[in-house]
Amino acid sequence: MSKRKTKIISTLGPSSEKLVDELLKYTDVIRLNFAHGDEEQHKKYFELVGDKAPVLVDLPGPKLRIGDLENEPIILKNGDQIKFGDKGVPVEDQLFFKLIKEGTDVLIADGRIRVKITKVDDGYAEGIVKEGGILTSRKGINIPDADIPLGITQRDLELLKEALILGATYIGLSFVVSEEDIRKVKEIVSGKAWVIAKIEKKAALKNLRNIVREADGIMVARGDLGVEVGLPNLPQTQRKIVNIARAYGKPVILATQVLESMVNSPLPTRAETIDVANSISQGVDAIMLSDETAMGKFPIEAAKTLNELIISVERTFKPKRTHIYKNVDEAIAYSAVISSILSSAFAIITYTRSGSSALRISRLRPVVPVITLTPSEDLIKKLRICYGVYPKKAEELKSLDEIVKKAREEAAYLGQKGFIVVVGGVCGDNGGTTRFLKVEELD
Template identity: 40%
Template sequence: FKDYLKAKVIEGGMLSNRKGVNLPGVDVSIDSFTEKDKNDLTLGITKDVDYVAISFVRNAEDVIKVKDFIRKRKRDIPVIAKIEKPEAIKNIKDIISVSDGIMIARGDLGVEMPSEEVPLIQKSLIEKANEMGKIVITATQMLESMTEHLRPTRAETTDVANAVLDGTDALMLSAETAKGKYPVEALKMMDRIIRHTERMRKPSSSYIYTHIFAEATAGAACKAAEDIRARLLVAFTKSGFTARLLSKLRPSVPVVAYTPNLRIQNRLCLYWGIVPKIMSLPNTTDEMIEEIEVSLLKEGIVKKGDNIVITSSSPLSRQGKTNFMKLHKIGE
């Protein structure tokens, strides 16, 4: 017989359809990138998805296979590796290196590994992702009680806040919004916890420079923003490179990132501290500065007399070459 599993019930409980099977302590040899995955990914590519997340990643090769599959179809879609297996923990630096980001899927990690190890693993994974300048998403059972109840437990509130303090880029709700009774309320609650915690925390960066010239410019922009008490940092970016650099450096003020590319705007939503907005490609840096000022004033983000720091590539049509910075006072 094929396609079935014979099991013995040791401790009974409710078992619903479409549940995964965990084998703690077993190194499974099944290919993580299945034919069904390939069909699903092909559909996702045709629908222009913003990100692709891979489940049950064990090593860097699992990520490379998916990236190659996407590349052969002449697309450039960022890949997020879901960290759910002990094998992934052992190979985490290699996995982060080839991925565009990781998701800490604490539910499966807590089944595959002793529960008491998960909190420290979470902190370690966030730290490594921060050091390597990659997105890190913390997920699973963040506000689990809100699938049935209108308010979270105090422990869940603390859990969300601690993930923010650890340095995660994004937090993700699962059952709370997929099947819960209060999906909107859960989202609003998480937003309130995050915003309050961020006000109490001074951002700090553990990112290790790899693109020295561009990062020196971005680092100088972050330092200047602090020195002149800037209202915010502004990045103009075609590829998202400049905005991603600023996010990695964890500046003390928000970053408004203008881009002419809708797909880049969507992708930047996952990055720490970034507020992405659409703007057509200006002809000159002077035109860019003027359009940025008009946009910020119109939306009420700044007022006359506020200081901002603007950074971009010069000329503006270049990609991946952050080399321009300007300290600017609104209205002058």
């Protein structure tokens, strides 16, 4: 059982595809960005992961992107001239040329590169680099205040079908602006995977509570979100998203530029380590590495560093408990956490078929691990993303006595003596409830 409660998601890419087993020493979930690669490569990556870890598939969404560069990377310096189109840097969607005009600021790669457009023609544009950087294929393009059509694209639907066939555990839905986007995908997914809503548009913030209610999980996608709300507003925006996701008991993932300096350096910056600590104190369920493990020079070092950072921070940083809802299920979950503190229990053990009991307890951020027993293999994979939850396979249990007996057996494997808190739903119901609690002593 991992010493970490905050989970780690690592993106698989060219830098790490031959290092999957090493990467998984420090990783709970593997992410595949379907904005890159083709069907053959996607299948290859799934085969590399196999059943060693659950997979999060990120759908590209309606995003403007740089096309495939013949010679990459391209080093852009301040003052350089740059051309877009057939005679220069390719752009995937011709809509780009309709959205820009002379004087438009174009932001590339989450705003790290900024270009001011000086000339626009049919399928062609020129600009001056105002903020330089390293340009690689398929990096995202942002045009502030541009009216880009949003919603689920046909390509998203095709990639979604592919992801489900390959066995994705989570689907990352990009540029969500309403709960209708999520409902549409959930109808197709039909419970086979959790739908993770990526919050990266201003419009999503206006409809945040409805989105959170409908989604199975939330991702704070700070790249495009930072461009949308402005960097001065990003910290409070992140905190707001995390707080609302936690209030509704939905797993929340922190993403983008977590240890960005480790793309090219074996060590993170001081600011990055503090960012990780602050995010843990806010109570995120998981932290995601993107370019650090997909394209960086030090993929294993990045995952190992994040693992060590989280372990160190969690020794002293304790996330605050979130809002408590007034109903019986939440009362039992809250009592379980309090009982674990007052009895100095070394674990909370829950039996669940739907995952609801584990999620209710996880959202309260208990100090002790939440060992979750379930007969569902799919649920075991899904719960791997949740804070402090350690799911394990158990047979179908038909009575409270059976649940308590199994909980004691699992606790005995930990080799500790003392109290455990056993919690779960009522046997024979339809799932989704948390209705019993028992404190047991192991001697």
